[in-house]
Amino acid sequence: MPPNTAGHITARVSEGRAAAGGRPSAARSGARRRWRKAAPGYLFLLPSSAILLVFVVYPIAQSLWMSLHDWSFFSSSHPFVGLGNYRALLHDPRFWNALRNTAVYTAVVVPGQVGAGLALAVALQRNSLVNKFLRSVFFFPVISALATMGIVWKFLLDPQIGIINHLLVAVGLPDTDFLQSTTWALPAVIAVGIWKSAGFSMVIYLAALQDIPRSVTEAAAVDGAGPWPRFWRITLPMLRQSTLFAVVLATITSMQLFDQVYVMTSGGPLFHTDTLVTYLYQVGFQDFRSGYAAAISWVLFLLILLVSMLQLRLFRFKETD
Amino acid sequence: MSTNPMTSRPPVSIRGRTSYLDGRWRWWRALPAATKWVLLLAGAAITVLPFLWMLGTSFKPESDVFGYPLRLQPTHPTLANYAAIWQDLPFLRLIVNSVVFAGGVTVCSLFFDSLAAYALSRLRFPGRDLAFYLVLATLMVPFQVTLVPVFQLVFQLHWLNTYQGLIVPRATSAFGIFLLRQFFITVPRELDEAARIDGASEWYIYRRIMLPLAKPALATLAVFYFMNNWNDFLWPLVMTSSTNMRNLPAGLTLFAGQYVVEHGVLMAGAVISLLPLAVAFVLAQRYFVQGIAATGIK
Numbered sequence: 058m059p060p061n062t063a064g065h066i067t068a069r070v071s072e073g074r075a076a077a078g079g080r081p082s083a084a085r086s087g088a089r090r091r092w093r094k095a096a097p098g099y100l101f102l103l104p105s106s107a108i109l110l111v112f113v114v115y116p117i118a119q120s121l122w123m124s125l126h127d128w129s130f131f132s133s134s135h136p137f138v139g140l141g142n143y144r145a146l147l148h149d150p151r152f153w154n155a156l157r158n159t160a161v162y163t164a165v166v167v168p169g170q171v172g173a174g175l176a177l178a179v180a181l182q183r184n185s186l187v188n189k190f191l192r193s194v195f196f197f198p199v200i201s202a203l204a205t206m207g208i209v210w211k212f213l214l215d216p217q218i219g220i221i222n223h224l225l226v227a228v229g230l231p232d233t234d235f236l237q238s239t240t241w242a243l244p245a246v247i248a249v250g251i252w253k254s255a256g257f258s259m260v261i262y263l264a265a266l267q268d269i270p271r272s273v274t275e276a277a278a279v280d281g282a283g284p285w286p287r288f289w290r291i292t293l294p295m296l297r298q299s300t301l302f303a304v305v306l307a308t309i310t311s312m313q314l315f316d317q318v319y320v321m322t323s324g325g326p327l328f329h330t331d332t333l334v335t336y337l338y339q340v341g342f343q344d345f346r347s348g349y350a351a352a353i354s355w356v357l358f359l360l361i362l363l364v365s366m367l368q369l370r371l372f373r374f375k376e377t378d
Numbered sequence: 379m380s381t382n383p384m385t386s387r388p389p390v391s392i393r394g395r396t397s398y399l400d401g402r403w404r405w406w407r408a409l410p411a412a413t414k415w416v417l418l419l420a421g422a423a424i425t426v427l428p429f430l431w432m433l434g435t436s437f438k439p440e441s442d443v444f445g446y447p448l449r450l451q452p453t454h455p456t457l458a459n460y461a462a463i464w465q466d467l468p469f470l471r472l473i474v475n476s477v478v479f480a481g482g483v484t485v486c487s488l489f490f491d492s493l494a495a496y497a498l499s500r501l502r503f504p505g506r507d508l509a510f511y512l513v514l515a516t517l518m519v520p521f522q523v524t525l526v527p528v529f530q531l532v533f534q535l536h537w538l539n540t541y542q543g544l545i546v547p548r549a550t551s552a553f554g555i556f557l558l559r560q561f562f563i564t565v566p567r568e569l570d571e572a573a574r575i576d577g578a579s580e581w582y583i584y585r586r587i588m589l590p591l592a593k594p595a596l597a598t599l600a601v602f603y604f605m606n607n608w609n610d611f612l613w614p615l616v617m618t619s620s621t622n623m624r625n626l627p628a629g630l631t632l633f634a635g636q637y638v639v640e641h642g643v644l645m646a647g648a649v650i651s652l653l654p655l656a657v658a659f660v661l662a663q664r665y666f667v668q669g670i671a672a673t674g675i676k
Contacts, residue, residue, distance in 0.1 A: 097580040098503030105494035105550040106509060112547035113516045116524035116531065123527060130530065177421070180414055193663065194422045197429065200655045200666060202609035204627035205648050208634045209428045212435075212641060220431060223448045252425065257670060264671045284410075313520060316611045320631050334522055334612070341526045342616055354523045361520060 120351045128348030135348070142352035152353070154328050155336040156360075162247055162332065163311040163364075169251040170311075171303045174258025175296070179288065181259075182266045192263070196256035203253055207320030210249050211236060214321075236322050239329045246330050249317045254310065258303045265299035266292075301372045305365050312361050333357050432652075436460070436645040443641045459646035466643050469650075471622055472629040476651070479544045479614065479625050480607035486549035487603050488596055494550065495558035496584045500570060510559075517552040521613075529616055539623045544614060548607070554599055561595040562588060594668075601662065602669035605655060626651035 124142050126135040146152045177195050181188040198206065213219050216234040226232050235241040269292065277287050293300075315334040318324060324331035324339075333353060341350030430450050435443060436459055438452040445453065463469045497503075498510050528547055537543030569591075570583045578586075589596070614628040621632060630647050659666055 095501075095503035098497045098501035098506060101493045101497035101501060101580070101584070102509060104490040105555060108490065108546065108550045109513070109516060109552065112528055112531070113519075113524055113552070114512065116527035117516070117519055119527035119530075120523050173421075177418075180418055191418060191422055193659075195425055196667070197656075197659070198425060199670075200605060200609075200659050201429075201652055202611065202627040204609075204611035204631050205651055206428055208630065208644065209432045209648060211634075213428060213431060218443055218448070218641065220427070220448055220450070252428075256425075260667050260670045264667075309520070313522060316627075319611070319615075320634070337522060337525075338612070338616075342529065347526050347530065350526045351523075354520075354526060358520055358523050362518070 120354060123348050124351035124355050126348045128346075128351070130345035130347045138348075142349050143356070145349070146352055146356060151328060151331065151336060155331045155333050158243060158330060159312055159314060159332045159334075161243060162250065162314055163308060165247050166250040166254070166311045167304060167307045169247070170254045170307050171258045171300065173251060173255035174260075174303060175262050175300075177255065177259040178262030178266055179292070182263060192259070195259055198253045199256045199260075201253075203249075203316040204320050206253065207249065207317040210245075210252075210317070211321045214245055237326050239326055242322050242326055242330045246314075246318055246321060249321070250311065250314065253317075254307065258307060261299050261303045261306075262296065265296050269295050297372065301368065305368055308364055308368065309361055312357065312364070333360075429652075432645045432648050435642055436649045438642050440640060440642055456642075459640075459642035460650075462640070462643045463646045463650070466640065467629065467633050467647065468622055469629075469647060472624060472626050473650070475541075475623060475629075476608055476625040478541055480604050480610075482541065482545040483548045483607045484600050484603040486545060487551055487554050488600055490550040491554035491599070492558050492589060492592065492596065493584070494555045495562050496580075496588055498555065499559045499562035500583075500588070501580065513552045513555050517556060525612075525616060532617060539618050539620050541623075543617050544623075544625075548613070551603075554603070557599060558592065558595060561592055565591055597662075598665050598668040601658070601665040604658075605666070605669070608655060 123135075125137060125139060127138045127141070128135040177192075181192050181195075213221050214235040216222050216232055221235075222232050233241060235245045273295070274287055274291055277291050282290070313334055314332045315338065318330050318332055318335050319338070322330045324335045334357070337350050337353045337357070340346050340353060434450040434452060437455045437457070439454055439456050439458065442452050442454060494513075498506060498513075532538055532543045532547065535543070537546070565588065570587055573583050573587060608625075609627060610625065611627045611631070614623075614625045618624050618628070621629060624632065626647070630644065630651065633647070634644055
């Protein structure tokens with residue numbers, strides 16, 4: 058959820074507060090009446106709030122608490138280490154490697170996904186039958202399971218049975234075992250990431266393009282603007298909000314990269330596709346070093362928060378230009 | 379965009395689109411459109427390639443998978459893989475698990491989310507704003523942050539490898555509550571105020587007035603929940619260790635990681651696991667698309 062919605066919500070909530078407050082209260086019977094009036098609200102809220110408190114709010118606090126301890130899943134004593142886990146992360150080459158891979162993945166997939174999505178949306182925005190069909194085609198990977206399709210991609214990239222290598226050899230390129238190559242494994246994971254999510258960005262842009270009145274671009278055309286300037290000077294600026302939204306969402310998902318890596322490379326070869334979440338998974342659920350895993354998860358959270366804030370700031374800044 | 383600005387600019391253009399009647403035909407005028415279509419079709423080919431290969435291989439005998447030259451379609455089509463998947467894997471069990479997990483999360487979430495959304499949009503009680511802010515705050519936290527402690531909690535409840543362990547922690551979501559609340563506040567208050575004056579209970583108003591009005595929003599949210607959980611991988615991977623409790627993606631991945639890989643069988647499993655969403659997509663495409671548009675509600 059883009060944090061820029063907060064302003065809207067605040068406005069609505071304070072409206073509600075103004076309407077709710079300032080009612081005259083009488084005596085003790087008034088308290089009871091108030092309770093009877095409030096009871097349905099609490100009852101309706103009960104299931105969700107119970108689940109959220111037990112499985113989200115409390116675990117968030119617990120996670121922070123764990124990250125400050127030398128917390129192993131199986132041992133009963135958890136000595137307090139303060140920021141020890143975070144300090145250890147600073148000197149952990151696997152963490153830096155995972156961070157680097159995650160950053161590279163995000164830095165390529167986000168522009169790739171959003172750019173491809175924009176190009177597709179603009180190319181397919183008119184409602185012809187062919188366009189509708191092609192939109193469905195490009196959207197289809199979005200509804201597929203990334204883990205399952207990761208298996209398929211693994212086979213497609215296989216040096217023996219993979220069609221991709223077959224085609225490369227046919228045009229005279231060398232046979233490559235992509236997923237075992239320290240050079241090509243991460244690019245392969247990146248390609249699958251873009252393949253999976255370009256349709257997602259496309260849908261965001263298609264929805265936004267519908268809201269741009271035809272008359273605007275037509276007016277520009279009458280004034281002699283060609284299709285290229287029309288796109289850069291009119292369409293793209295009008296899509297600013299959607300671009301921000303698409304970029305922030307793509308960044309958040311990219312930084313949580315896990316599925317296709319786990320399936321295609323398991324972080325290999327030689328940790329060349331290890332990501333923050335695959336590392337977290339190994340530390341937390343294979344080595345059972347809960348405290349250290351919790352620390353990784355908090356670093357991930359703070360990084361996501363930081364990058365999203367930065368993106369929001371950047372777009373705001375441009376808007377005032 | 380693929381079009382070249384130099385060639386795509388028509389010499390004479392009235393409505394911004396090249397009119398091929400207002401001059402003689404020149405081959406280079408068709409170039410931008412041709413480039414666009416070549417790129418689109420190439421992109422579409424790459425996009426569907428994995429699905430075609432998956433489908434083709436699911437009908438191939440194993441010898442065909444390694445056959446030369448490689449082709450997408452089987453030379454000796456067989457249904458053997460679709461028969462073998464039920465023996466080689468507890469495949470029926472995986473399907474049942476996926477249905478129970480994704481279906482359970484969807485049904486519970488829709489019910490609890492809509493209850494909470496009703497309270498947050500229509501009812502007045504002390505602490506409502508606080509509750510709403512809390513919901514919003516949890517929206518921002520990625521689920522990896524809670525994964526480690528929730529795993530421990532589910533372990534302590536003896537819920538690992540159970541349906542309740544998979545479903546209950548996810549039986550509501552801040553996103554769903556937020557989405558439905560945003561929908562509910564657009565419903566005119568006169569509707570439920572009138573019912574309230576007539577003495578209707580809050581439950582009646584929720585059940586008989588709000589829910590029917592919210593059908594499109596609920597359908598969108600249902601598709602969103604079902605798709606995400608049907609395709610989910612990390613959560614079932616953490617919360618289950620026995621093959622018998624895994625969902626389709628986690629179970630198939632386990633099968634793919636075995637020493638001897640039966641490609642055809644695996645692809646038959648992949649096809650079957652994709653089928654429900656593919657069919658739903660063809661029948662109700664707009665709910666899939668709206669689910670994405672809905673994530674952008676402001």
